[in-house]
Amino acid sequence: MSVRKQFRTALCGLVLAGFVVTTTQGPAAASPVADRAAKVPAVTRAEDAVARSLARSLADSAWRAETDRAVAGGREVGLSALAGTSRTRAAASLAAEVAAADRSVLAAKGLSARTGGLLTVSLTGAADSGRAPLVAVAPSDDEAAPVTAYDTNGRAHTLDPSRTPDVPVYVVGIDGAKAVEAGVRVLERELAAAGVSTTAAPAAAPAATADTGFWTSRITSVRLDDDKETWIKGDAEIFSIVSGFGLDGKVRVDTVTHPYLDDAETTYYPNQILVNWSQYKYNLADVVMMEDDGDTNYSALAKAIAAALLTIADLGAYVPLVDPVVDAIPSSFWTDDADFVDAWYTLARETTGVRDGAGGNGRFTFDRYWVSAL
Template identity: 55%
Template sequence: MTFQALALPAAHAAGGTAATGAATAQGAATSQVGAAEDTVARQLAAALAGPDFRAQVRSAALASRQVGLASLTAGKSAPAALTGAVTAAESRIARAKGLGTAAGPLLQVRLGADSMKAALTAGTVPLVAVATGDDKAATVTAYDSAGRAHTLSATRTPKQAVYVVDLDEDKATAAGLAQVDKALGKSGLSSAAAPAATGGFWTTKVDSVYLNDDEEPWILGDAEIYSIVTGFGQDGKVRVDTVDMPYLDDDHTTYYPNQILVNWSNYKYNLADVVMMEADSDTNYAALAKALADALLTITDQGTYIPLVDAILDAIPSNWWTNDDDYVDSWYTLGVNSAGTLNGARGNGRLTVEPYWVAEL
């Protein structure tokens, strides 16, 4: 699922000069990921003409919500053309997302909606579509086993069975954030944690989280949410910590993660900012790390806390605000003593937090 994007002020929509290079990389990622997925979708549709492979995919799709394409193509019934397409696409996508080989296989296939299960009979040859990153798209292109393209409504769930080629965004986000943390550490934006005070340290814990959004097209999968926590480290330099929130799948749903959001022993001041983002198939984590480093390394400690949300939003490549709805919400000046329900600045998110003491063992 893609959360609705915010109409940003001109300064944010422009992306800022720090994001220019990253925007170019992000644009390249968009075309490469989409093209790779489209090639695999066409090959998968053609492969469904074979009854043995079609039965294998059907059985896997009915048994699991998401099925890794690498595992499907490892079987004897998978055509060589599909196996080769998946292998080539995995490599291309990993490069486009700035992941290298860290994430492993990412491509997967799923049935477009649970309501399609009744139509997925043994004799059915489903269409194959690609999960679009544009939640405003009115139509979706799907392919049949003869290579013909069909236009489907993006807002009305088809009655016929449609397989959707997508990425395992939970895995990609976890690997991507690890890459971001590593890159930011090399840039000096993720300094080593300060020694905890004797007995433990204070944190801010998320007791519950709720996100608003509009109704989403049937073809989109679950959201993949992460947060960027920023403040000034004990060394006086800007510090950035990423927090993965893989449980945040659906809008209009309250989740109770009991998750640590801020470790206050890492920060000089008793204030920090939080920017919540959604990862999608086109997110380039190398570009994200570079954009953040370019923008935040220019900010110095002036002896008092400086909010950093605007600097982060300015750093995000400008084309991330076009179709790719990456910005979810933000929380300014979260304090070490913050407690209760906190509404995001955008009004799209709501956190319930409390101070939480982490004691030494």
């Protein structure tokens, strides 16, 4: 029985036990509001609470002027630092709430407190319209769901996610680049701790290779048809999970971040190394590209992938690993946690030129690149 099934079985037992107790003591009143709140991801709850507080704080004209200057020109700034350095009364009150929310976000994403604050604020919409501002949080998934925004009285308004609003809208979000950078370190560290070879615990390369250099697959261009983002979410935060068999014959996973991959339908030319072949036993590897949408718990993702990959043995021939990696991703990750972008099966060391992803959403152009030893 899988861990998920065991958990579900235990949960059903608790529910049934609770039902027996409550029915013997009289009917228990259900709370639809509490039920809905329990289904909202912790990161989204933290963002929403901060958005409402930020909206109220912007009634202070001096604090709003500081915020306007900070986010001018489309800049995204750390909310904790912004509120913490302001001398306005409104910001002082907000800073404590932001600090608490940041702690909740880090815990929900499986990241260390040393990562620092992740909550950010940016400005979109009609910034120069002169109209009263709203503060919003991106929807909890990538469907065209209505966007909730708050005014300076804390009242909620609904915005159309498919149309840029005609009022100034401050958007509370997550520093995706910072989160992904910290997250892949957690991913690699926990995979290594579970026994999967990673960059955090690499297998030793052959002496001849270490002396002379090694072959790599280098991305000369990349393009996505859909980066899974709506207007309110801004830039995508893309990373790839490269998997194959290490020199010790055990499954190996390396993570590669793509901080430049911001927009769909745009071709980028990064000249970025994707696979270091000196770390792999075979001349084949697989790539799963994902996008962090905010609620990704990297610790949970690492545990799920490790549990799946450690059951796969090297039988003397290469076994594609895309399906086990994708199947291991928790079901919640298919809403707003680490969206699947595309996958590339059996990428070879000799692969050059254009390779479309299996899902038809991504396109890499590769060349072989020799990295010489110093």
